[in-house]
Amino acid sequence: MAASIQSIKAGCRKVMCIGRNYADHIAELNSARPKQPFFFLKPPSSILLPGAGPVLRPRGVTMHYEVELGLVMGKTVRDLDPEDTKGAMDAIAGYLLAIDMTARNVQDEAKKKGLPWSIAKGFDTFMPVSNLIAKSRIPNPQNAHIWLSVNNEVKQSDNTELMLFRIPRQLSDISRVMTLEAGDIILTGTPKGVGPVKTGDIMRAGLKVDGKDIEEANLEVP
Amino acid sequence: MAASIQSIKAGCRKVMCIGRNYADHIAELNSARPKQPFFFLKPPSSILLPGAGPVLRPRGVTMHYEVELGLVMGKTVRDLDPEDTKGAMDAIAGYLLAIDMTARNVQDEAKKKGLPWSIAKGFDTFMPVSNLIAKSRIPNPQNAHIWLSVNNEVKQSDNTELMLFRIPRQLSDISRVMTLEAGDIILTGTPKGVGPVKTGDIMRAGLKVDGKDIEEANLEVP
Ligand SMILES: [Mg+2]
Ligand SMILES: [Mg+2]
Ligand SMILES: [Mg+2]
Numbered sequence: 001m002a003a004s005i006q007s008i009k010a011g012c013r014k015v016m017c018i019g020r021n022y023a024d025h026i027a028e029l030n031s032a033r034p035k036q037p038f039f040f041l042k043p044p045s046s047i048l049l050p051g052a053g054p055v056l057r058p059r060g061v062t063m064h065y066e067v068e069l070g071l072v073m074g075k076t077v078r079d080l081d082p083e084d085t086k087g088a089m090d091a092i093a094g095y096l097l098a099i100d101m102t103a104r105n106v107q108d109e110a111k112k113k114g115l116p117w118s119i120a121k122g123f124d125t126f127m128p129v130s131n132l133i134a135k136s137r138i139p140n141p142q143n144a145h146i147w148l149s150v151n152n153e154v155k156q157s158d159n160t161e162l163m164l165f166r167i168p169r170q171l172s173d174i175s176r177v178m179t180l181e182a183g184d185i186i187l188t189g190t191p192k193g194v195g196p197v198k199t200g201d202i203m204r205a206g207l208k209v210d211g212k213d214i215e216e217a218n219l220e221v222p
Numbered sequence: 223m224a225a226s227i228q229s230i231k232a233g234c235r236k237v238m239c240i241g242r243n244y245a246d247h248i249a250e251l252n253s254a255r256p257k258q259p260f261f262f263l264k265p266p267s268s269i270l271l272p273g274a275g276p277v278l279r280p281r282g283v284t285m286h287y288e289v290e291l292g293l294v295m296g297k298t299v300r301d302l303d304p305e306d307t308k309g310a311m312d313a314i315a316g317y318l319l320a321i322d323m324t325a326r327n328v329q330d331e332a333k334k335k336g337l338p339w340s341i342a343k344g345f346d347t348f349m350p351v352s353n354l355i356a357k358s359r360i361p362n363p364q365n366a367h368i369w370l371s372v373n374n375e376v377k378q379s380d381n382t383e384l385m386l387f388r389i390p391r392q393l394s395d396i397s398r399v400m401t402l403e404a405g406d407i408i409l410t411g412t413p414k415g416v417g418p419v420k421t422g423d424i425m426r427a428g429l430k431v432d433g434k435d436i437e438e439a440n441l442e443v444p
């Protein structure tokens with residue numbers, strides 16, 4: 001696979017994200033618990049590379065952070081079986097940590113009117129990412145601890161074992177609808193603790209495996 | 223610009239589509255007339271090249287056709303002024319005719335629940351395209367006649383002059399949210415006459431300028 005997050009952004013043709021994949025996050029947004037996973041797209045143009053500056057808050061937008069484990073696909077996948085854990089793992093080339101920035105008021109309005117989420121999720125800079133995390137650094141992606149702080153106050157801190165729909169099921173559901181291609185990115189959902197940030201707030205995020213920080217996952221957005 | 227529709231698909235990183243952009247189509251779906259345009263993403267993986275086979279109807283899906291004029295972007299655009307017609311035209315590298323296939327029952331369910339449209343719009347093969355249409359072939363994209371037939375019965379046939387939000391406004395609204403990049407595709411909305419197709423139906427579509435068929439726009443999907 002490509003060696004850098006820069007080349008991942010340059011080659012990315014699709015970012016698919018799962019909604020409501022951690023029970024406590026569903027409760028905090030007063031959302032219905034889905035019987036099956038649902039997904040939405042973010043445009044590759046929303047990816048904000050490490051060191052590329054701040055998240056830009058559009059005028060009138062209430063901007064929320066959602067820290068998520070990201071998967072970088074390494075091969076073409078169609079119609080994956082949801083039980084095919086090996087197939088899912090083989091299709092993943094690496095990981096990243098990402099913040100699925102969301103224009104919450106725009107999204108709330110879209111939900112109310114039955115309109116698409118693409119704008120609420122798709123502004124430029126609305127997907128800060130860490131450096132690429134080598135696959136070997138996360139032996140089990142369902143046992144990684146992800147966290148996010150705002151101005152050094154920890155807001156999100158949970159283990160990926162809490163996902164309602166696990167990674168093979170996610171890749172299965174997506175790949176039954178649309179072909180996954182090498183370089184596509186999947187964001188696997190956010191744990192509880194989402195909230196607003198304003199211009200000037202410093203977001204930091206990271207990922208631990210077995211209690212140890214994975215350095216490449218460290219993310220700081222001014 | 224790249225010379226073929228194949229290279230357009232290979233390089234495409236974003237397909238943005240406008241909803242409800244022709245008054246009579248809004249009426250037929252009993253939708254509210256938008257005060258401002260709204261947009262959604264289709265994944266590049268949904269593009270079906272000319273001659274690449276049929277549209278695949280997923281089990282249980284009511285599949286609707288929507289014929290649309292497509293714009294292929296030729297340069298990076300940010301924050302375009304809605305009055306900047308020249309800027310908009312300069313940013314367009316060429317055109318295509320496309321069918322924005324829609325899983326209407328999936329979309330209706332998503333609307334009701336306030337969920338994203340990405341799945342309803344994003345299945346593989348859900349964006350049949352014509353060959354690339356050279357920019358010079360359509361001197362005024364707001365005066366082109368687009369049509370679609372199913373089994374030789376004409377279902378859609380209207381002029382792009384009927385768009386509620388014209389192309390510069392569309393590019394302005396999109397580019398104020400997300401950077402448009404060379405190779406991105408914009409679908410400009412569908413006129414009235416959308417409806418279901420089933421497996422085995424033959425869709426044909428085309429585009430006329432000044433009453434004359436533009437050959438590259440001819441689209442046939444078995
Ligand atoms: Mg999210
Ligand atoms: Mg959407
Ligand atoms: Mg459409």
